[in-house]
Amino acid sequence: xxxxxxxxxxxxxxxxxxxxxxxxxxxxxxxxxxxxxxxxxxxxxxxxxxxxxxxxxxxxxxxxxxxxxxxxxxxxxxxxxxxxxxxxxxxxxxxxxxxxxxxxxxxxxxxxxxxxxxxxxxxxxxxxxxxxxxxxxxxxxxxxxxxxxxxxxxxxxxxxxxxxxxxxxxxxxxxxxxxxxxxxxxxxxxxxxxxxxxxxxxxxxxxxxxxxxxxxxxxxxxxxxxxxxxxxxxxxxxxxxxxxxxxxxxxxxxxxxxxxxxxxxxxxxxxxxxxxxxxxxxxxxxxxxxxxxxxxxxxxxxxxxxxxxxxxxxxxxxxxxxxxxxxxxxxxxxxxxxxxxxxxxxxxxxxxxxxxxxxxxxxxxxxxxxxxxxxxxxxxxxxxxxxxxxxxxxxxxxxxxxxxxxxxxxxxxxxxxxxxxxxxxxxxxxxxxxxxxxxxxxxxxxxxxxxxxxxxxxxxxxxxxxxxxxxxxxxxxxxxxxxxxxxxxxxxxxxxxxxxxxxxxxxxxxxxxxxxxxxxxxxxxxx
Amino acid sequence: xxxxxxxxxxxxxxxxxxxxxxxxxxxxxxxxxxxxxxxxxxxxxxxxxxxxxxxxxxxxxxxxxxxxxxxxxxxxxxxxxxxxxxxxxxxxxxxxxxxxxxxxxxxxxxxxxxxxxxxxxxxxxxxxxxxxxxxxxxxxxxxxxxxxxxxxxxxxxxxxxxxxxxxxxxxxxxxxxxxxxxxxxxxxxxxxxxxxxxxxxxxxxxxxxxxxxxxxxxxxxxxxxxxxxxxxxxxxxxxxxxxxxxxxxxxxxxxxxxxxxxxxxxxxxxxxxxxxxxxxxxxxxxxxxxxxxxxxxxxxxxxxxxxxxxxxx
Numbered sequence: 001x002x003x004x005x006x007x008x009x010x011x012x013x014x015x016x017x018x019x020x021x022x023x024x025x026x027x028x029x030x031x032x033x034x035x036x037x038x039x040x041x042x043x044x045x046x047x048x049x050x051x052x053x054x055x056x057x058x059x060x061x062x063x064x065x066x067x068x069x070x071x072x073x074x075x076x077x078x079x080x081x082x083x084x085x086x087x088x089x090x091x092x093x094x095x096x097x098x099x100x101x102x103x104x105x106x107x108x109x110x111x112x113x114x115x116x117x118x119x120x121x122x123x124x125x126x127x128x129x130x131x132x133x134x135x136x137x138x139x140x141x142x143x144x145x146x147x148x149x150x151x152x153x154x155x156x157x158x159x160x161x162x163x164x165x166x167x168x169x170x171x172x173x174x175x176x177x178x179x180x181x182x183x184x185x186x187x188x189x190x191x192x193x194x195x196x197x198x199x200x201x202x203x204x205x206x207x208x209x210x211x212x213x214x215x216x217x218x219x220x221x222x223x224x225x226x227x228x229x230x231x232x233x234x235x236x237x238x239x240x241x242x243x244x245x246x247x248x249x250x251x252x253x254x255x256x257x258x259x260x261x262x263x264x265x266x267x268x269x270x271x272x273x274x275x276x277x278x279x280x281x282x283x284x285x286x287x288x289x290x291x292x293x294x295x296x297x298x299x300x301x302x303x304x305x306x307x308x309x310x311x312x313x314x315x316x317x318x319x320x321x322x323x324x325x326x327x328x329x330x331x332x333x334x335x336x337x338x339x340x341x342x343x344x345x346x347x348x349x350x351x352x353x354x355x356x357x358x359x360x361x362x363x364x365x366x367x368x369x370x371x372x373x374x375x376x377x378x379x380x381x382x383x384x385x386x387x388x389x390x391x392x393x394x395x396x397x398x399x400x401x402x403x404x405x406x407x408x409x410x411x412x413x414x415x416x417x418x419x420x421x422x423x424x425x426x427x428x429x430x431x432x433x434x435x436x437x438x439x440x441x442x443x444x445x446x447x448x449x450x451x452x453x454x455x456x457x458x459x460x461x462x463x464x465x466x467x468x469x470x471x472x473x474x475x476x477x478x479x480x481x482x483x484x485x486x487x488x489x490x491x492x493x494x495x496x497x498x499x500x501x502x503x504x505x506x507x508x509x510x511x512x513x514x515x516x517x518x519x520x521x522x523x524x525x526x527x
Numbered sequence: 528x529x530x531x532x533x534x535x536x537x538x539x540x541x542x543x544x545x546x547x548x549x550x551x552x553x554x555x556x557x558x559x560x561x562x563x564x565x566x567x568x569x570x571x572x573x574x575x576x577x578x579x580x581x582x583x584x585x586x587x588x589x590x591x592x593x594x595x596x597x598x599x600x601x602x603x604x605x606x607x608x609x610x611x612x613x614x615x616x617x618x619x620x621x622x623x624x625x626x627x628x629x630x631x632x633x634x635x636x637x638x639x640x641x642x643x644x645x646x647x648x649x650x651x652x653x654x655x656x657x658x659x660x661x662x663x664x665x666x667x668x669x670x671x672x673x674x675x676x677x678x679x680x681x682x683x684x685x686x687x688x689x690x691x692x693x694x695x696x697x698x699x700x701x702x703x704x705x706x707x708x709x710x711x712x713x714x715x716x717x718x719x720x721x722x723x724x725x726x727x728x729x730x731x732x733x734x735x736x737x738x739x740x741x742x743x744x745x746x747x748x749x750x751x752x753x754x755x756x757x758x759x760x761x762x763x764x765x766x767x768x769x770x771x772x773x774x775x776x777x778x779x780x781x782x783x784x785x786x787x788x789x790x791x792x793x794x795x796x797x798x799x800x801x802x803x804x805x806x807x808x809x810x811x812x813x814x815x816x817x818x819x820x821x822x823x824x825x826x827x828x829x830x831x832x833x834x835x836x837x838x839x840x
Binding site: 118197233236243249401404410 | 568569572574575607611617692788789796
């Protein structure tokens, strides 16, 4: 009624042109974050990779089973000694400015990615050279038969090996590219981009998908653009986003808040879809190996006895349908799930924890915990940890700060009393964590590793060995040895695994597929 | 008057300089590092340091300050660390929604509050007055975001009369533009409505007790003429002052409405930039807000001269 009254009253005074969108099919999606950076190599932010996968293409795409499938590559050969890979591009690949995709672009793009991304750096440490045979064929020559070449080129998650134009790919990887011109199924409408609000992508009518009309399976399959326009709308308030989906103002909501799942499950026209089997989030308690007490292995292992994963998961997720206890570091449900070292987490015993800490020389000094206050999962997890530590009798110095401050503080190697830290909590994606090479947090590369700086040559040796393994049995054995060793050394303490289902308007869109690393938007069609 | 305005405008320069100085150094001393946020979760400390160096954030703070001031003097507010877009572009993209929301809120607040304040004063200590005062207390007591969610639940989700969120520019048609502003304006405006209604009532009560009002009534003038022409005009100075303060408060109040109703305005831009430590954007926005507050104060001061002939500059 109000609408009618307003329409009647205002129709007489509307002097403005009504924006006509015609029959344009528009997908409006709310993602977990806003697109603020247009260079998915410069940053490891997941949202930048989602943006990147709409406008750029990759040589290979890992499918839902993490098997690499050719994407831009038409055919490829691996020499018998596994040292030379020869790739030939598919016909008809063009950038959005109309220029053809050539091996010059590919070589420059891979070089940039290989000097910035952790997986790329590892791959390129074995690459002797990349050599263009002609505009469509190039060779990648290795010094050792590294076994993860195709998986690395097709990786999903952060910092995907995307192919840019050579002129952008020559940009210093520590600087952001100025233009986002790819050869993918959608073009970035930079003039319509409002950072912090909306990013717009228009169908690339010149895109030549892989033949065969293959359905999307994570990054594999024919990338047939399903709508004319995709709008990644950023709604920072989860309740508003939930209401907008229920009201039909948006079509797709990537990461609904766990508290709203029961409402969404009952909402008319809305469907919840579980993400892929291994596309989960894994919680991690990271200890600082540089400073007491956690420079002592006994003190690190003591922390296992304070962790009851159910406590954490109930606080974060609540509904057991969406979480699982997982006592390993490699994703439970993934191909390399194993029980190596899991016994550590099966003995919840605060008294034993305190006793081990004392044996390690802990005398009640304050332990600095970086307490994130503004994160929907990390905040409750930190609350549970701090409570468990205090109940055990540990002197906890919980320093409250926003996530932005934690991110900068955790990079400091100073002692806790001088602005450093002892413990912080973070999360990682289940897809990356399912593979020992892609799972960067399991590494122990000392100063060159991630925050907390675990240092153990044996772990690094096992990760390398995994990459050179020739059979799956061999890989599984190495994965178990690696996890056992990493649990012993306490590279981090896992506190469980959970899924956030996708929510979308099933009455308005089709073609939603479960994530395996990143949301796949290009295959979604509008009814 | 012209000399006064010119003098006031010149007086804004030292104000803006102090604001610039404070905002620059406060941001730098606050915890957080944009390089770490850009580099992302899987970045190493080395990678963060490399990004910091490329952004020039490793240079001495004083040097960074003078580089920024030099750019400012050339009318350049800088470039967002994250999006690489000019701060002026980011601000201009967000200006229309915030101005529209501020004006519509002000319109809703003033258009309803002044009449009910006048009526409450006219019917002082009667039922209408008590209802108005009850509303004023409720309006003050209820946080804007609570009212916002209640309005969304009923008007958008349950009855589907208005959109939950978003902003439609006026260029896309007046109706969608107006629809996108109704709920946020009401949610944001109720507090200001309560404030203005109370001040209007108090100011009117004072004026209605004056001798000249008694004289006007004795002359047999119609009540509406007495209230609107004789009383309200003379009660206007404190009301206008409160409206001016209200505009200044609205600039910060829009943050909540813009967040809950997902309106891409300056308030949300500020919050996002602060959380991301996007220094150039925060600095530019604070300068714009400071300038807007100075300008509003100036307009209010000038309006006094028109409302009260005794005031001359």
